[in-house]
Amino acid sequence: MTPRKRRRLTIAIAGLACLGAAAGLVLYSLGDQLVFFLSPTDVVAKAPPPSQRIRIGGLVEQGSVKRSDDGKTIEFHVTDLTTSVSVTYHGILPALFREGQGVVAEGNRQPDGSVLAAEVLAKHDETYMPKEVVEALKASGRWKEGDPLPAGPHPGTETGQKP
Amino acid sequence: MIAELGHFALILAFVVALVQGIVPMAGAARGHGPSMKLADTAAVLQFLLVAGAFAALVHAYVTSDFSLVNVYGNSHSLKPMLYKVTGVWGNHEGSLLLWALMLTLFGAMVALFGRNLPDGFRARALAVQGLVGVGFLAFMIFTSNPFARIDPAPLEGNGLNPILQDPGLAFHPPFLYAGYVGISIAFSFAVAALIEGRVPPSWARWVRPWTLAAWSALTIGISGGSYWAYYELGWGGFWFWDPVENASLMPWLAATALLHSAIVVEKRDTLKSWTILLAILAFSLSLLGTFLVRSGVLTSVHAFASDPTRGFFILIFLLAVTGGALTLYAIRAPALKAGGLFQTVSRESSLVLNNLLLATATATVLLGTLYPLILDVLGGAKVSVGPPYYNATFMPIMVPLILALGIGPLLPWKRGSLLTALAKVKLVAALAVLGGIAIVLATTDAPVLAVLGFVLAFFLGGAVLVELAQRVQLAKLGPMGAFRRLVTLPRGAMGMSLAHFGMAVSVIGIAAATGFSQEHLGVMKAGDTVEIAGYSLTFQGVEDVPGPNYTATRGRFEVEGVGTLSPETRKFRAPPMETTEAAIHSTPIGDLYVVVGEKTGPGYATRIYWKPFVMWIWAGGIMMAFGGLVSLSDRRLRVGAPVRRAAAQAQPAE
Numbered sequence: 001m002t003p004r005k006r007r008r009l010t011i012a013i014a015g016l017a018c019l020g021a022a023a024g025l026v027l028y029s030l031g032d033q034l035v036f037f038l039s040p041t042d043v044v045a046k047a048p049p050p051s052q053r054i055r056i057g058g059l060v061e062q063g064s065v066k067r068s069d070d071g072k073t074i075e076f077h078v079t080d081l082t083t084s085v086s087v088t089y090h091g092i093l094p095a096l097f098r099e100g101q102g103v104v105a106e107g108n109r110q111p112d113g114s115v116l117a118a119e120v121l122a123k124h125d126e127t128y129m130p131k132e133v134v135e136a137l138k139a140s141g142r143w144k145e146g147d148p149l150p151a152g153p154h155p156g157t158e159t160g161q162k163p
Numbered sequence: 164m165i166a167e168l169g170h171f172a173l174i175l176a177f178v179v180a181l182v183q184g185i186v187p188m189a190g191a192a193r194g195h196g197p198s199m200k201l202a203d204t205a206a207v208l209q210f211l212l213v214a215g216a217f218a219a220l221v222h223a224y225v226t227s228d229f230s231l232v233n234v235y236g237n238s239h240s241l242k243p244m245l246y247k248v249t250g251v252w253g254n255h256e257g258s259l260l261l262w263a264l265m266l267t268l269f270g271a272m273v274a275l276f277g278r279n280l281p282d283g284f285r286a287r288a289l290a291v292q293g294l295v296g297v298g299f300l301a302f303m304i305f306t307s308n309p310f311a312r313i314d315p316a317p318l319e320g321n322g323l324n325p326i327l328q329d330p331g332l333a334f335h336p337p338f339l340y341a342g343y344v345g346i347s348i349a350f351s352f353a354v355a356a357l358i359e360g361r362v363p364p365s366w367a368r369w370v371r372p373w374t375l376a377a378w379s380a381l382t383i384g385i386s387g388g389s390y391w392a393y394y395e396l397g398w399g400g401f402w403f404w405d406p407v408e409n410a411s412l413m414p415w416l417a418a419t420a421l422l423h424s425a426i427v428v429e430k431r432d433t434l435k436s437w438t439i440l441l442a443i444l445a446f447s448l449s450l451l452g453t454f455l456v457r458s459g460v461l462t463s464v465h466a467f468a469s470d471p472t473r474g475f476f477i478l479i480f481l482l483a484v485t486g487g488a489l490t491l492y493a494i495r496a497p498a499l500k501a502g503g504l505f506q507t508v509s510r511e512s513s514l515v516l517n518n519l520l521l522a523t524a525t526a527t528v529l530l531g532t533l534y535p536l537i538l539d540v541l542g543g544a545k546v547s548v549g550p551p552y553y554n555a556t557f558m559p560i561m562v563p564l565i566l567a568l569g570i571g572p573l574l575p576w577k578r579g580s581l582l583t584a585l586a587k588v589k590l591v592a593a594l595a596v597l598g599g600i601a602i603v604l605a606t607t608d609a610p611v612l613a614v615l616g617f618v619l620a621f622f623l624g625g626a627v628l629v630e631l632a633q634r635v636q637l638a639k640l641g642p643m644g645a646f647r648r649l650v651t652l653p654r655g656a657m658g659m660s661l662a663h664f665g666m667a668v669s670v671i672g673i674a675a676a677t678g679f680s681q682e683h684l685g686v687m688k689a690g691d692t693v694e695i696a697g698y699s700l701t702f703q704g705v706e707d708v709p710g711p712n713y714t715a716t717r718g719r720f721e722v723e724g725v726g727t728l729s730p731e732t733r734k735f736r737a738p739p740m741e742t743t744e745a746a747i748h749s750t751p752i753g754d755l756y757v758v759v760g761e762k763t764g765p766g767y768a769t770r771i772y773w774k775p776f777v778m779w780i781w782a783g784g785i786m787m788a789f790g791g792l793v794s795l796s797d798r799r800l801r802v803g804a805p806v807r808r809a810a811a812q813a814q815p816a817e
Binding site for chain 2: 038093
């Protein structure tokens with residue numbers, strides 16, 4: 001083997017090793033570390049196991065926000081106007097968190113069917129909703145793009161009573 | 164009227180770009196001098212026209228001319244002057260115009276300062292640059308005209324997204340764009356070399372200053388963006404693995420690889436076709452970043468546009484640029500002859516390893532960024548790929564990269580001995596591990612990854628110092644002699660040491676801030692006191708303070724020995740939106756970070772963080788960028804090709 005060929009072979013082997021290791025890491029991670037986006041209806045229908053990290057998106061149901069006395073734990077319902085799911089969060093909510101507005105919470109579904117959120121995302125202004133939330137609402141068939149957001153307790157959800 | 168002039172200048176620039184893309188290319192093929200010379204004139208003219216258009220848009224913003232759709236949609240007469248100006252690029256059309264301005268600026272700079280390049284090569288490179296300009300200007304003129312009018316003109320504008328109303332925004336996009344677009348020069352040079360069918364070692368010397376400048380700008384842009392996210396988003400995070408951040412990280416990784424492989428081309432006349440490929444890929448990743456950010460396929464602060472025709476246009480443009488260049492590469496690359504040989508253990512090999520690892524890291528980031536989009540297009544589940552994915556893929560690749568970064572510069576060219584190199588860093592490695600053990604003993608529940616980060620950073624920092632000491636012959640000449648040598652060291656070597664050391668500094672910041680942060684979340688009433696990281700904070704209540712175009716709820720925290728920290732929550736009127744302004748007390752060993760939220764029960768929701776060494780992340784970024792600039796000032800690059808040295812020195816300083 002000439003030195004040039006040997007060098008090429010070494011580089012090729014190193015390259016393949018790198019790629020192989022990367023492919024292994026990626027496959028492992030894509031299997032395990034993905035976060036699935038689900039609407040409240042999906043969460044109830046698919047009932048993902050507690051180990052699966054999910055994002056639940058929809059509207060914060062009117063009148064559903066309850067705070068513990070020390071203010072650290074917040075419980076609220078996320079609705080797609082068909083189904084609503086209870087979400088618990090320990091921490092401080094982002095400034096744009098409002099009843100009746102779009103929200104995305106990331107966390108795990110608990111055995112009792114509620115979602116324990118590790119993070120609540122509301123990176124949007126008062127007129128804009130995350131794309132995922134818009135699609136979840138459209139999928140529920142109760143809201144079309146351009147419609148005003150329903151005020152007051154959302155129709156069609158059973159659990160919308162004031163605390 | 165001025166807006167129409169701007170629009171007209173833009174159209175003229177498009178025509179000039181067409182001429183610049185075609186005539187010099189044909190001239191170079193036929194050896195026709197005047198056609199080749201036209202490239203210089205066209206490049207400068209194109210820049211002046213785009214600069215005129217940009218000035219017209221700035222004028223419209225400064226005078227709040229709401230008869231322009233763009234100004235109406237993104238500005239407001241009550242906005243402070245600084246944000247009226249920065250608002251120019253705080254939107255889709257304006258940011259594209261800034262991009263075009265940078266693109267033509269770089270083209271004009273090649274025309275003005277690239278006199279030492281051979282005429283044919285310069286003509287071809289500028290022609291390619293012109294063709295890229297054609298694509299961008301067409302995109303603007305046909306889908307995103309910044310000068311479109313509305314009739315009748317509204318009395319007041321909609322205002323700029325408040326979280327973009329920040330000094331950080333004034334500087335972050337221009338640097339980022341200078342970086343993105345600067346890589347286009349490497350791309351044009353690569354394509355010109357492919358057209359000519361040969362890559363002489365001097366090619367690497369021509370391309371290096373532009374890549375260095377672009378890389379430094381990109382480094383500052385990314386660091387700035389990360390710092391902005393840290394203080395503006397109110398969570399104390401500095402990197403979110405958001406697709407938009409990845410869009411800037413990928414070209415940075417590719418440009419870093421390109422910088423290193425270009426060294427091998429220059430010094431050893433080998434790795435040519437790989438380097439050319441990297442130049443093409445780096446610019447393609449810049450364009451991909453633009454596509455991701457500007458097409459509206461991503462939901463983010465940065466996604467101004469959600470018009471599908473725009474995304475489609477950028478996608479076609481991306482395919483044309485990348486596809487065209489790669490086709491040319493496939494035809495011409497086999498003809499590129501490799502020169503110098505090297506052994507498996509050598510400086511060249513360590514640079515190859517650096518390239519392999521950087522390319523792999525880029526690929527994992529690319530896959531993580533595109534996977535949710537691909538899955539969505541294929542009608543699969545909606546997923547997001549977050550930090551856990553990157554922690555499991557990107558981070559493991561960084562470990563060998565940092566080790567190679569420490570050892571590589573100690574290996575000689577052509578042929579080296581790993582044992583000799585390792586012997587030099589034996590002590591450093593031992594000290595780094597001891598440092599890690601000390602951290603584990605001094606803290607409770609030290610996270611393994613953070614400690615590993617510290618050990619790697621100590622090792623890298625130490626290895627950089629060992630290499631520097633060896634270069635200045637500290638052992639032989641003593642401190643004074645070594646210092647004299649240090650001052651006269653080639654700037655390229657100095658730049659390398661600075662940039663590598665900056666990397667170590669950043670890694671320390673990242674490890675400390677992710678692994679050893681402390682936080683206190685809770686409702687505080689006036690008079691409550693919180694102890695964190697040795698600081699004692701007393702909350703003294705809030706007051707309402709009017710701002711220029713918002714009302715702020717300002718909290719007051721008395722911090723013993725520091726003074727008052729006043730975080731704010733700002734309610735903007737146009738558009739109606741709230742932002743949090745954290746109050747940060749920065750010290751070299753860590754930041755005290757305080758946020759006040761909404762009224763909750765008897766008090767106010769507050770977040771208090773202690774972020775140890777967090778400033779080091781950006782200090783390291785600045786060091787890296789500065790290292791790039793020091794390297795840029797190397798004589799070897801300033802003077803240019805040896806044959807032209809006498810002529811170049813005879814000219815007056817520019």
